[in-house]
Every structure is written in C-alpha cells, then in structure tokens.
Amino acid sequence: MATFQGTVHAYSGAMGDNIDTDRIIPGKYTKTLDVQSLAAHVMEDIDPDFKNRVKQGDIIVAGDNFGCGSSREQAPIALKVVGVSVVIARYFARIFFRNAINIGLPLLEIPDHNISNGAVLEVNLLEGSVTDTNTGITYKATKMPQVMIDILAEGGLVAYLQKHGDYVL
C-alpha cells in the first residue's frame, strides 16, 4: 500500500451517482470463474469504451452510492482485472464496499471533491489521502474501520484469514 499515481476516469453528475453492479458487470457475464473474461464487459452498459481506454493503475472517480445492487463480487473483480488501482466515490454501497476490500481493491470515500476526468492523482492509501496533481489540492478520505484497513493491508480477506485464522477486532 505504497504511494502511487493514476489517471482519473470520472463519472460525474447524475451519471456518476448510483452506478449499480449491473452496470459495472452485467449479470449475464458473471457466471464464470475465468476472471479475465470479465474484462471484455466491464462498465459495458454505462461506458462501452471504458474497457479499451482503461490502463493499468487508472482510477475511477464516481459520485454517491457506487456499487449498489447485487452482491456479485465479480463487480470489484472486473475493475481490478482491468487494472483499476483505486475507486473513489462520495460513498459506496455496503456490499460492494466489503467485497472490494475483501478482494484487495482499494476504495476511498471522499465526500466532497472537485476531481475531473483525466486528472492525475497521487494516492497515499496508508494516509487515505489523494492529491490532484493538476490543482495541487489534497483530499482526505473518510477513515475505514480498522479491520478493513487490516484486510486491505494483507491484500484481501483470504490472506488476512490465512494469517490470523479469525477476525481480530
């Protein structure tokens, strides 16, 4: 969980709120353990060209309630598979939040920001902060529960449980 930089794909306004898991990965593609196959359909119904534009390390920035809808873990997996390094939203739907952390996809809740499409962000996950290198503005994320920080630090819940054998609150 070092510091890294990434380019922003921003979904703003009404389009950026309530991006549901059907939009992140439609249900018809989720019945597979071949996670690479999810890459061809990620964000298909909201941004069909996303899968072509996205590069390793890119950052998604969205509005309210990102990841609402179904419990499919294939949604954060699809984003991770195409190289998304972190998703930033004002807040996340609860199952998506847990799923992303459990598979080791970092999320940051930043309630108020002015980050635009194409911006390059410098992300410090340990501190939960991002700096917009275009504007120089630094934003602080809402602190996650310590158990989620610990799970993310291990790279996900599988590694966390391999290490601890149980939850440590």
Next chain:
Amino acid sequence: MGQTISEKILSARSGRDVYQGELTVVNVDCIMATDTTAPYAIKAFREMVGTSGKKVWNPARFPLVIDHAAPAPTEKISNLHVMMREFAAEQGCPLFDVGAGICHQIMVEEQFVKPGDLFVGADSHTCTYGGLGAFATGVGSTDLAAVMLTGKIWLKVPQTVKIEYTGRLQKGVTAKDLILFTTGQLSISGATYQAIEFCGSALHPLSLSSRMTIANMSAEMGAKTGIVHPNGLKLEFGLDYDFTPIFPDADAEYAKHYTFDVSSLRPQVAVPNSPDNVQEISVVEGTKIQYAFIGSCVNARLEDLREAAQILRGRHIHPNVRLLITPASKNVFLAAMNDGTMQTLMEAGATFTNAACGVCVGAHLGVPGDGETVISTANRNFKGRMGNPNARIYLGSAAVVAASALKGVITDPAEFL
C-alpha cells in the same frame, strides 16, 4: 438502554450487549450461496483452508442453491453447477438443485431461517427473511467464504430507520405497491448501511408472503437488513413451529422515523432505470408493453400468482404481449397446480418457466429484445438487468402486471377487481 430488533439479535450472538455504531464479531445461525456467488466462495474457501484440511464450520447450516442460471444455459455454467454439487457432497452440505426454486423462498420453506435468527447469505436479497423477523443480510463471496470457515462475521451494528404505516391498503393495492412507494420516498441510497424496521397497523393483517415482499426491497434502499415487526405474523408455506417474536424496546434509538398513511395509496410503478424512480400508476398508464413477467424473489409466491389469476380468469392476454411466470419454488409451483391457479393462468396465455432467477437477473429463460418494454414484478430495473440494455423495464405488483398483460399497456388493475 433500549435496543432495536437488530441490536437485540446481534447482541445475542456477540456474547455482550452491542449498540449502533459498534463493530462486533457475531456467530451466525445459517449461511447460503447461489450459483452466482458459490463458485467464488468455494474458491476463496479453498484458498483460506490451504493445506489445513479444515471443513465448513457447520455443513448442515450451509445450503447451496442452484437457481441463478438453472437449468444451465451453457456448458461453462453447467460446470460451475458440477463444482457446487461436488463441494456439497464432499462437505456434507444440503444442495438444492435445478428446479427447487429461488434460494430465498427455499430458505424460509425449508426452515433454514426462523424468526430472530442471524442469517448471512451471498445474495443481496437475503434481507427477504426480515419478513419473518430475522436479521438477514447479503454479502459477497469472499465474505461468505470466511463465514464458511469460521461460522462468524464482523459487522458494524447498524443504525435503524423506523418506517411506520398507518391506515389500510385498498383492494388492488398490495405490499409491492407499499414498498415501491417507500423506495421512491427514501431513494436507492436512503437507508445505506442502516437497518430498517417496518411497522404499524397497516402491516398487521399482512401475510408472511407480503412481509417478505416488503423486506426484500430493503436492498433497493441500500439497507443492511429490513425487518418487519412480528405483530400479527402467521407462518405460511405449510410451516408449523413455535417461535418467540422479537420486538424492539420502547426506548430503542432510531436514526429516523417515517410515517406513511397507506389508505389512499394507489398502485405504484418503478419506471426505467432505477427501482426508486417510482410513480403512481396513473402517470404511466397507457405505456405500451410487449413483455410481462411475474417472478423473482420479491413477488412469485402463491399469493402473487393468485392475484394475477383473479384478474386473468376467463380472459386472454393481449396478442402483442407474452406473459412469463416463474414461481418462487417447486412448492409454490405445486400449490399453484393443485388449486387450479396454474391452469387459469395458462388458459389466459401465460408461459411458465421452472422456479429460478434467470429471467430477473438476465441470465436466460426470457431476455427482452431491443426497444421492447417490460412490465415485471421483479425488484430491479437497472439498465441491462434482464440481459438487454436496449430494453426498458417497469416494476409493479402481480396485479399490475396481469392487468397490463391483458391490455397491452400499463394498466391499473382496479377495473378488473
């Protein structure tokens, strides 16, 4: 300090009194996964277990259900089903195979969940069991894998939103209309991270089926769980066991308190592309439809099929409309056969699918075409939900769907009742 229903159930499984905002590790009563979530859960479970030889914490309390793409539409999916069957056999878990029905209906019918239980399911509509008075919450596959291994999960004790209904639902207005209206009022994020308690005299006469319909759509408001106060709760589906209903304390603390008088409520319809985009039916009446669907975990019980049959009896659906019906479970299917409901519906032009999730989730069994408009009893109408992003999905009660199938346009069922 007084406790909400959620605080009581979570306290009982934490070994100490817990209150909203606290993190706690709880012992669960039962867990469940489907063919969408079980394959990833099994994979994660095997990784967690490694070479330790550990087994599922309590195999009898981990039923697996093949319902989301059942029977398998492709060889790849069929292979995932094989993986589930093999895992269930190896670990000694109950498995509900093709045709048994939708997981949430099965969990209630087969007594995997009872009032006051703590249930964790790898499906977002696990909250359905709140209709029975359980704390039931949806998680993803890796979270579930951890519970498979440990029998425990960490949770933040949620704040609770109290939604009270006064008055009495009018004829032709159902629990579905009530919960669509509520979803429209609170919005798709209106109860995010929170629990909902549904209560009030308008709910007391409602059947368990209707209570499950209400609790089911807690997910559409972002809630962790949604529990109907057990006033007037009567078991259904042939269930007969003793239970102790759990009520909140009088001085329990609520984050918000809504009161809705439902006496003048008219049928409600969610319009594309979000379940909180809700209008009174008069606003969308006359919208042409080509496809009518009665099914899904929110509205496919005998009560719903009878509601449709009452409207369709002796009539025939519009020639430009196809009506698909998916009963919630094999037991519901049999009951609808035995009481003549199925015959009535088929004579009116309905086509039945096996009891499963495929239509609602867009996996198979009935994907709409480009430019088509669907009226459905399901709980979600997100773009692409039924498998085609170029279709438009409206949501309503079984009565609204039946009346609309008759007329070929979205129709208030009142004229047929």
